[in-house]
Amino acid sequence: MKLTEILERDELSLSYEVFPPKTDTAFESVKGAAEEIAGLAPSFISVTYGAGGGTSKYTLDMAKGLKESFGIPVLAHLTCVSSTRETVKNMIDKLSCAGIENIMALRGDLTEEQKNSDRADWDYAYAVDLVRELKESGADFCIGGACYPEVHPESSTQKEDIKHLKEKVDAGCDFLTTQMFFDNNLLYNFMYKIREAGIRVPVVAGIMPITNANQVKRAIELSGSFMPQRFKSLVDKFGEYPDAMMQAGIAYATDQIIDLYANNITNVHVYSMNKPEVARQIHRNLSNIIGKK
Ligand code: FAD
Numbered sequence: 001m002k003l004t005e006i007l008e009r010d011e012l013s014l015s016y017e018v019f020p021p022k023t024d025t026a027f028e029s030v031k032g033a034a035e036e037i038a039g040l041a042p043s044f045i046s047v048t049y050g051a052g053g054g055t056s057k058y059t060l061d062m063a064k065g066l067k068e069s070f071g072i073p074v075l076a077h078l079t080c081v082s083s084t085r086e087t088v089k090n091m092i093d094k095l096s097c098a099g100i101e102n103i104m105a106l107r108g109d110l111t112e113e114q115k116n117s118d119r120a121d122w123d124y125a126y127a128v129d130l131v132r133e134l135k136e137s138g139a140d141f142c143i144g145g146a147c148y149p150e151v152h153p154e155s156s157t158q159k160e161d162i163k164h165l166k167e168k169v170d171a172g173c174d175f176l177t178t179q180m181f182f183d184n185n186l187l188y189n190f191m192y193k194i195r196e197a198g199i200r201v202p203v204v205a206g207i208m209p210i211t212n213a214n215q216v217k218r219a220i221e222l223s224g225s226f227m228p229q230r231f232k233s234l235v236d237k238f239g240e241y242p243d244a245m246m247q248a249g250i251a252y253a254t255d256q257i258i259d260l261y262a263n264n265i266t267n268v269h270v271y272s273m274n275k276p277e278v279a280r281q282i283h284r285n286l287s288n289i290i291g292k293k
Contacts, residue, residue, distance in 0.1 A: 007204065011290075012286070013044075014283065014286065015043045015045065016270050017046045018034040018048070018272070020059050021055070022055055027061075033276050038066050040280060040283045042279070045074055045075070046104060051081070053087060059078075063076040067100070075144060077106055078092070078104065079107065080105075080124035080129065082111075084123055095139075107124070131172045142175075145168045145177075149179065149189070163197075165194065166194075173201060174201055175203070175204060175267075176201060176202075176203045177203075178204065181207075182227055187260070204267040206271060207260075209278050211245060211250065250282060258289065
C-alpha cells in the first residue's frame with residue numbers, strides 16, 4: 001500500500017522506525033525487535049539505510065520480510081550522497097523487484113571532508129537528485145523526503161531551507177517526515193511557513209521518546225534539537241534512574257503526540273530505536289485515541 005493512502009486519512013497514523021544492524025550476527029536480534037513492533041499493527045514501519053549503503057542488504061531484507069510476513073506497509077530509506085549512480089540505480093531496481101512501494105529519498109550526512117570538497121563531479125549532491133532518479137526509474141514509488149522544523153544545519157536561514165524543500169517536493173516527494181523535535185510549537189510554526197511557501201503534501205511529525213540520559217546528548221548532537229526546560233528538568237530529576245527515565249521519557253513523548261493530534265497533526269512517526277518495549281508502551285498509552293477522528 002502507498003503511504004499517501006494512509007497519510008491523507010483524517011485519523012491518527014502512528015508509525016515506528018527500525019534501523020538495521022551492521023553485521024549478520026546482529027540481524028536476527030534486530031529482526032526480532034522489528035517483528036515485535038510489527039505485531040502492534042502500526043500504520044507502517046520505516047527501515048533506515050546506512051549512509052553510503054553499508055547496510056543496504058539489511059534494509060532491503062528487513063523491509064521485504066516485514067511486508068511479506070506481517071502485510072504492513074513499509075517505508076525503505078535510501079541515501080545517495082556517498083554512492084555512485086550505478087549503485088543507487090541497482091538498489092532502486094532491487095527495491096522495486098522486492099515489491100517495496102514506499103521510499104524515503106535522503107541525501108545522507110556529509111563527512112567533514114565532503115563538506116569542504118567541490119561537489120561538481122558528484123553523482124548526487126542533494127536528495128532532490130535522488131527524487132528525480134526515482135521518478136525516472138519508471139517504477140511507481142510513493143516518495144518521502146526529510147524536513148527540518150529547526151532548519152537543517154547546513155542552511156543559513158529557514159527561508160533558504162524551505163526554498164530547497166519546495167524544490168524537493170516539486171521534483172516528486174509525496175510526503176515529508178520531520179527531524180525529531182521536543183517542542184511542538186516549533187512544528188506548528190514550521191507547518192505554517194511551509195504551507196505559506198506552497199508545500200501541500202502530508203507531513204509526518206517525528207517524535208523520539210528519550211528513554212535514557214545518554215540518548216539526550218546523542219539526540220542533540222545528531223539533530224541540534226532544542227530541549228525545552230520542561231524536558232531538561234525531567235532528565236535532571238530521573239536521568240540517573242533508568243526505569244524512571246524510561247517511564248518519564250515515554251510519558252513526555254505520549255504527551256507530545258496527544259497535543260499534536262489535538263491540533264490536527266494526524267501523522268506521527270516514532271523513532272523507537274529498535275526498542276519494542278518503547279513502541280508497545282506508546283501504543284498502549286494511546287489505545288483509546290487511535291481510531292478516534
Ligand atoms: P537535502 O534535502 O539534500 O538537504 C540537505 C541540505 O542541503 C539542506 O540544508 C538543504 O536546504 C540544502 N539543499 C538542498 N538542495 C539544495 C540545493 N539545490 N542547493 C543548495 N542547498 C541545497 N540518514 C541516513 O544516513 N540514513 C537514513 O535512513 C536517514 N533517515 C532520515 C530520516 C529522516 C526523517 C530525517 C529527518 C533524516 C534522516 N537521515 C538519514 C539524515 C539525513 O541524511 C541528513 O539529515 C542529511 O544531512 C540531509 O539529508 P536530506 O535528505 O534532508 O538532504
